[in-house]
Each structure stands twice: as structure tokens, then as C-alpha cells.
Amino acid sequence: MTDPASGLSSPRAVLWDMDGTLVDTEPYWIDTEFEIAERHGGTWSHAHALNLVGNDLLESGRYIREHMGIEPSAEQIVEELLDGVVARVEQDVPWRPGARDMLEQLSAVGTPCALVTMSYQRFVAPILAQLPPETFRVIVTGDVVEFGKPHPEPYLTAAAALGLAPADCLAVEDSNTGAKSAESAGCLVLVVENHVPVLAGERRVFAESLAGLDLGEVWAAYHR
Incomplete structure (x- = not known):
């Protein structure tokens, strides 16, 4: 199933929030x-x-x-x-269920990933140290943007750095603040709630966990 606007059957990149999404920090x-x-x-x-x-x-x-x-x-x-x-x-890095497996799967099929977090670089570094090099082709932290989430700048910055349109990217988030940022940038947002409930939105889809999830199916189901 393809997106009639982009012709894509799956996202061209996955843009990841960190706190609460990849790691339960x-x-x-x-x-x-x-x-x-x-x-x-x-x-x-x-x-x-x-x-x-x-x-x-x-x-x-x-x-x-x-x-x-x-x-x-x-x-x-x-x-x-x-x-x-x-x-x-x-x-101790407390990984969220399915997070590392999904990163490995995306790497194996050549789907680029970006990290889009409001944490600063010195907090991100020890987490990245536990992942293979180049897991994230682009890293956007809160200390390198002028406007943080919920402003769209962080996700616009990540997509631009990958050379992609936000509409061709899937963002993964766990908060209203992050989902608003990604949605406002033009991304489809996969929401996996953690510590706070997240409101429904036009470009938001929900899953209970990353474990066992197929992001291509998530993308196709939304664009069906």
C-alpha cells in the first residue's frame, strides 16, 4: 500500500524521540x-x-x-x-521494550534514523555509546536548536539534515509535547504512551509497544 502523495510504501526515515521512547529515563x-x-x-x-x-x-x-x-x-x-x-x-540505560531490536531491524534494511531529543549532548552521549556506530545518521539535541519541542524546529531540522521531506518520515514519540512538534513539522507520528497520556491527532497513530511492531505496516495502514 502506498501513500498517494509520496508514492512510498514505507517511511524513508524514522525520527526517534529518546526519553520515554527509546529509553525509560x-x-x-x-x-x-x-x-x-x-x-x-x-x-x-x-x-x-x-x-x-x-x-x-x-x-x-x-x-x-x-x-x-x-x-x-x-x-x-x-x-x-x-x-x-x-x-x-x-x-544503567533502561531501554524501552523492543527499542533496540527495532533500531537493529531498521539498520539491517537501510532505513536511516535520526535522534530528535530535547536532552543535551552530554546526556545523549552515554546512551549512544551502547549502540553501534552510525545507528543515527543525524542527532538533534535540545542544545542545538533555537526552539525546542513542541515547536516543529527539531523535527524540521532532522528531516532537512537527512535531505528528506518531513511528510516522508515517521516520528516515534511518547508525549503530547513531542507529538505536537513532529506533527506540526509534517511527520506521521507513531505514539507509544509511557508516563503520560497522549491526545489523538490527525497525523497520530498509536501502539501499545514497539516490541514486535512492523513500522512499514504502521505506515501503510495510515496511508491506506
Whole structure:
């Protein structure tokens, strides 16, 4: 089955979110946020933590500063967040079910992948170190874009770097923030919910897990 607009029977590339999608690192971020609150005498809640899922890090720093009621700047808060999660991920990378298998399958058939994450490069590096070289042909991190998710810039940047139209790419996301970014860029979005529910959308399809999933079938079913 082909897309009548593009003539494609499968996506030309897969653009991957990281936190909550490839790796279940959201608990690392949340634990670190509570540590920051304790360190600086602030208050925090699980509900506030979930509001940050998928967000640009600097925006998260501003949110934390305001709602935690602490003195450090947003920039300092981001660095403290990164210190905490990098230390944790260096000890253990919690891969989501089916994620590594799917990356291997895409590599085997020559489908290019891009990583599109609002995490910064120093957090991404220890995760990439556990994957074969060139798993991702393009890496877009939150510290290299002007506007983070939910703005479309991160996904537009990834597609352009691959030399592709966003409409020919499948994005994989786990949050409303990320899905809005990819959808606004023009991608079809495969949503695999994790810590937060995701709203339905015109260019969003849902799956319970990546395990055993055929992305070509997902693509074809949407364009049928």
C-alpha cells in the first residue's frame, strides 16, 4: 500500500524521540528534580514532574525555578538536572521494550534514523555509546536548536539534515509535547504512551509497544 502523495510504501526515515521512547529515563529526571528541591529547600510534586515530560530543558528549568520556589537560575537548574541524570544513565540505560531490536531491524534494511531529543549532548552521549556506530545518521539535541519541542524546529531540522521531506518520515514519540512538534513539522507520528497520556491527532497513530511492531505496516495502514 502506498501513500498517494509520496508514492512510498514505507517511511524513508524514522525520527526517534529518546526519553520515554527509546529509553525509560523519565524516572531519572523525576528523581533528580526531587533531589534539587531538597538541596535548595524547594517544594515539588509528581504532577509537576509529569508536566515537564518531553519539554525543552531550559523551559523545564524555568518551570522548576518558578514552581519549586528556588533561587538558582534556569540555566543552573538544567546543569544540576543533567548532572543527576547523566550519573544515573552511566550506571544503567533502561531501554524501552523492543527499542533496540527495532533500531537493529531498521539498520539491517537501510532505513536511516535520526535522534530528535530535547536532552543535551552530554546526556545523549552515554546512551549512544551502547549502540553501534552510525545507528543515527543525524542527532538533534535540545542544545542545538533555537526552539525546542513542541515547536516543529527539531523535527524540521532532522528531516532537512537527512535531505528528506518531513511528510516522508515517521516520528516515534511518547508525549503530547513531542507529538505536537513532529506533527506540526509534517511527520506521521507513531505514539507509544509511557508516563503520560497522549491526545489523538490527525497525523497520530498509536501502539501499545514497539516490541514486535512492523513500522512499514504502521505506515501503510495510515496511508491506506
